[in-house]
Amino acid sequence: MARTMASTRLTLPPLLIRFLVIAGLVGLWEIASGSGWINAFTAPAPSSVWKGFEKIVAEGGLGEAMAITFATALMSAAIGAVFGIASGYILHIWKAAGEAYTSWLAALASAPLVLLYPLFLVIFGRNMWTIVAMGALGCTPPIALKAKEGLDGVKPVLLNVGRTFNLTPKQQFWMIMFPASLPSIFTGIRIGLLFAIINVVGVEFLVNVGGLGQLIANLGDRFDYPQMYAGIFFVILVSVAFFWITEKLEKWLLSNT
Amino acid sequence: MADVKQAPVLRLKDVAKTFVTPHGNVRAVEPVTLDIRQGEFISIIGPSGCGKSTLMNIVGGLIEDYEGSVEVDGIQVRGCHKEVGMVFQEESAFPWRTALNNVTFPMEAAGITKEERVQRAMELLHLVGLDGFENRFPAELSGGMRQRIAIARTLAFRPRILLMDEPFAALDEQTRLLLGDKVLQIQQELNQTTMLITHNIAEAVQLSDRVLIMSFRPGRIKRVVEIDLPHPRSSKMMGGERFGQLVAAIWEDLREEASKGLQELERVRG
Numbered sequence: 001m002a003r004t005m006a007s008t009r010l011t012l013p014p015l016l017i018r019f020l021v022i023a024g025l026v027g028l029w030e031i032a033s034g035s036g037w038i039n040a041f042t043a044p045a046p047s048s049v050w051k052g053f054e055k056i057v058a059e060g061g062l063g064e065a066m067a068i069t070f071a072t073a074l075m076s077a078a079i080g081a082v083f084g085i086a087s088g089y090i091l092h093i094w095k096a097a098g099e100a101y102t103s104w105l106a107a108l109a110s111a112p113l114v115l116l117y118p119l120f121l122v123i124f125g126r127n128m129w130t131i132v133a134m135g136a137l138g139c140t141p142p143i144a145l146k147a148k149e150g151l152d153g154v155k156p157v158l159l160n161v162g163r164t165f166n167l168t169p170k171q172q173f174w175m176i177m178f179p180a181s182l183p184s185i186f187t188g189i190r191i192g193l194l195f196a197i198i199n200v201v202g203v204e205f206l207v208n209v210g211g212l213g214q215l216i217a218n219l220g221d222r223f224d225y226p227q228m229y230a231g232i233f234f235v236i237l238v239s240v241a242f243f244w245i246t247e248k249l250e251k252w253l254l255s256n257t
Numbered sequence: 258m259a260d261v262k263q264a265p266v267l268r269l270k271d272v273a274k275t276f277v278t279p280h281g282n283v284r285a286v287e288p289v290t291l292d293i294r295q296g297e298f299i300s301i302i303g304p305s306g307c308g309k310s311t312l313m314n315i316v317g318g319l320i321e322d323y324e325g326s327v328e329v330d331g332i333q334v335r336g337c338h339k340e341v342g343m344v345f346q347e348e349s350a351f352p353w354r355t356a357l358n359n360v361t362f363p364m365e366a367a368g369i370t371k372e373e374r375v376q377r378a379m380e381l382l383h384l385v386g387l388d389g390f391e392n393r394f395p396a397e398l399s400g401g402m403r404q405r406i407a408i409a410r411t412l413a414f415r416p417r418i419l420l421m422d423e424p425f426a427a428l429d430e431q432t433r434l435l436l437g438d439k440v441l442q443i444q445q446e447l448n449q450t451t452m453l454i455t456h457n458i459a460e461a462v463q464l465s466d467r468v469l470i471m472s473f474r475p476g477r478i479k480r481v482v483e484i485d486l487p488h489p490r491s492s493k494m495m496g497g498e499r500f501g502q503l504v505a506a507i508w509e510d511l512r513e514e515a516s517k518g519l520q521e522l523e524r525v526r527g
Binding site: 155157158160161163164165166167171175176179180182254255257 | 317318319337338339341342343345347348349351353362363365366367410411414
């Protein structure tokens, strides 16, 4: 009983704080917008945004836009993960290249690569592949960096265990190196996903070829800010969905390697 | 206990090792010649830096560039060999695998069917006293339990020779004693030829048929002490008179070498 009370005391306050802070901020926003402290047109009250939600869902197009953004980001992330992990592995085994390029890769990871979109428009044309390429470009450097870091950090004793069991180089990689570096690789994938979604939605916004980015751009052009904020919320929803999938995938991979 | 009439299962002939470093060559191990019989438990004890782990890594196949030869059942081997299993000082249980899946690991790599590997792994977990912990991850277990997983995993490979490099070094004294009893029980049950590296004299006396005392760098076998304590043994015999005599005799030889090791350490750090 005492233990239950103690654990209740420990777990309830953070939950309460979380909801109270959000509720407080939404309430403050409602009051500020309703009373004219902030411009209700550019920053409509949450109640108006809620109506925007209903409208954006009812008017259609949201499902399709979400599906396009989700599929594009997923493809970008998959391509970025393949290239990123492969690059990280090459930089791990080829020590000289690792020393030569790791700092450049770190610089590339923090660079605003979204600005390269005109180049990709020329290469791929004004279609989905430009967006996929931009997303993949954004997420490859952080995944490569964290994959290299993870592979470099595999404890030598674990590799020695593999050697004493006469593992083949392929088994050594898939049965020891890969699972041992998975936490670091997935940290890279999470960061990479963030960049991929920013690039995907950003380029959708700029080149108008569909997806949530284009929907938000159209709503913004129509000065329909309640719906625009609702659209932004759905972008966040896509992000959350990706993080959830990533977490599940990491757990699944760890239990199957 | 080992049968003295048997041919050696492991034979080291003039095994020596020199490391080439940017600061010059370092002679780590002077030629060592040694025979170990089936079912024998030998311990190698010596000061830090005397080359005992180097010797272990040579026998285990992790160091392939050395002088002399290592024979298993009369056949010369170089590199890792299926007849030689190693348990390491550092924690080596795979954190992403459950206790059961850690033990099945070498069998999975060898392509043994799931049914057979699970059955054998369960037997080994029982042998090391981890019944009921099959589905726990290493992070949920104590240091002693994690080390027992590593022992069971190595035994799953069915090695003729088990090498253990200070496997209890990171454990507290009480766990170390209990685990020593467990290792001894397993070794006697399986008649497992075992070679242990340790810093702990009492542990060496408790577990071994022979204790090899190594000199400070370059390491060589300074003396071999036959442990004539009766079998079966356990940590309970540590208070006995003969046990104390053996510990004192080993310390007598080791003291001088340990002093040299300490002086070298102070010189390097000073």
